Amino acid sequence: MALRSEAQAAAVHAQPSVVRWELPAIITASVVGLAISLYLTSAHYDQVALVCSVGGIIDCGSVTHSAYSELGATSLPISALGSAWFALAGGLAILRTANPAWRVASGPALAQLLVGAAGLGYVLYLVYVELVQLHRVCEWCTAVHVLVLAVFLLTVKHAQEAQPASD
Amino acid sequence: MSATPGRRRSGQAAATNAPQAANAQAHPDRTARRARDRGRGARSRQPWWRGPWLIPAIVGLLVLVVVGLLIAGRQQSAAPSASQAETAQVVAAVTSIPASTFDAVGSGGLTNPLKPVQLSPLTGPNGHPEVLYVGAEYCPYCASERWSLIAALSRFGTFNGLQLTTSTDADVYPNTPTFTFAKSSYSSQYVDFVPVETETRSRAPLQAMTPAQQQLFNQLNPSGSIPFTDVGNRYTGVGSGYPNDVLAGKSWTDIAAALSNPSSPVARAILGNANYITAAICQATGGQPSEVCAAPGAVQAKAQLGG
Structure with missing residues (x-):
């Protein structure tokens, strides 16, 4: 019975027309992450109020208006970078979902992994800034960080399970 | 089977x-x-x-x-935080010191902290003589020097966005109360102020010098020490212009309050150093504005500047 299941699973992997669950999950996480990032960008420019705790260690206002909230010497908020990242990660997942050849080709899979790894690396830097530099944690930012991690892990999982086209 | x-x-x-x-x-x-x-x-x-x-x-x-x-x-402990009201109060105190207080302090008994240099005049982004400052948020000597720089430069123009912070707690003179120039701006019709805070309080990279600034920094300050101040390529200062222990154990509001008393050690140190910086800037601006450059405190400091 177990051997039969493995054979069935292999048959599923070999079919590029089958959309595995990880890609829709990546798209969903990216849409949510994009929405939060756009909200944080609007809040950075004081276009909308930032709904969060203030005054304690959980203080998103201190984090999103800190010296680290902008990209280098520019006035561009890093939440704009986050928006672009989620758009890229979600866009890649949509393309791979829509295109059977992209689903099994190694190039798009590698691109998605690299995007995910870059996002995770930047998230680790931001967590360092929050915990070591600012001693403040922003709950909205943490939600974004968890979504970036989820996208990365889903991408890894999809790469593990997908059958390469050359197999 | x-x-x-x-x-x-x-x-x-x-x-x-x-x-x-x-x-x-x-x-x-x-x-x-x-x-x-x-x-x-x-x-x-x-x-x-x-x-x-x-x-x-x-x-x-x-x-x-x-x-x-x-x-x-x-x-790594966090920098003591200041409320917006406290920040506004302290910034107002250090940026609006009456000329009479500067004059009463004079040199404050300090020896001249600036050294004359002979280079082509340094011009800032708005075409005025440039005051270049290179320091870091963690640095205790930068912490003390900023008080004098802000006091002196406020006689020539206006600061915006100054924030309170302290030097690191992991160095000499830990947690010296000060400001950061990292997110500040300065406008003046006489002088351009270009600050570079290279590292944060916990020594993470913050701002980078331009290649031209780096070249000037290396040329005029071979030891690479901070704070480094270049007043229009006419005078340079390395380190704090007064002893840091004057500020030891004091809060921002303690220091701000002491600035109004010209006989206090804090005012004599900060404003005495500020008078030297004022005199150096006046040399770069050709004595403008005259009400600042002809003030007795600046004139007394100028007499000791040399160059």
């Missing part, structure tokens, strides 16, 4: 498998072991990154990193 998975594709294969089937019935343990060995072989052929341990390993590694950051964050 065959113990070998897969279909029989030819009579030869069936004939080959027939003895194996008989053998399986005769030795069920041995057959099961062979099946397990085949499974292990298949697993060992799959690439390492397809292993089921990869995602748990990534998650575990990330948990370790976050725990490490939490420990590092506890060891």
Whole structure:
């Protein structure tokens, strides 16, 4: 019975027309992450109020208006970078979902992994800034960080399970 | 029933498998072991990154990193924070010191902290003589020098966005109350102020010098010490212009309050140094504005500047 299941699973992997669950999950996480990032960008420019705790260690206002909230010497908020990242990660997942050849080709899979790894690396830097530099944690930012991690892990999982086209 | 998975594709294969089937019935343990060995072989052929341990390993590694950051964050204490009202009060005190207080302090008993240099005049982004400051938020001597720089430059123009902070607690004169220039701006019709805060209070990179600034910094300050102040390529200062222990144990509001008393050690140190900086800026601006440059405190400091 177990051997039969493995054979069935292999048959599923070999079919590029089958959309595995990880890609829709990546798209969903990216849409949510994009929405939060756009909200944080609007809040950075004081276009909308930032709904969060203030005054304690959980203080998103201190984090999103800190010296680290902008990209280098520019006035561009890093939440704009986050928006672009989620758009890229979600866009890649949509393309791979829509295109059977992209689903099994190694190039798009590698691109998605690299995007995910870059996002995770930047998230680790931001967590360092929050915990070591600012001693403040922003709950909205943490939600974004968890979504970036989820996208990365889903991408890894999809790469593990997908059958390469050359197999 | 065959113990070998897969279909029989030819009579030869069936004939080959027939003895194996008989053998399986005769030795069920041995057959099961062979099946397990085949499974292990298949697993060992799959690439390492397809292993089921990869995602748990990534998650575990990330948990370790976050725990490490939490420990590092506890060891590096946060800068004491100031309320907006306190910031506004302290900034107002240091940027609006009456000329009479500067004059009463004079040189404040300090020896001249600036050194004359002979280079072509340094011009800032708005075409005025440039005051270049290179320091860092963690640096205790930068902390004390900023009080004098802000006091002096406020006689020529206006600061915006000054924030309160302290020097690091992991160096001499820990937690010296000060400001940061990192997010500030300065406007003046006489002088351009260009600050560069290279590192944060916890020594993370913050702002980088331009190649031209770096070249000037290396040329005029071979030791690479901070704070470094270049007043229009006419005078340079390295280090704080007064002893840091004057500020020891004092809060921002303590220092701000003491600035209004010209006989206090704090005012004599900060404003005496500020008068030297004022006199140096006046040399760069050609004595403009005259009400600042002709003030007795600046004139007294100018007499000791040299150059």
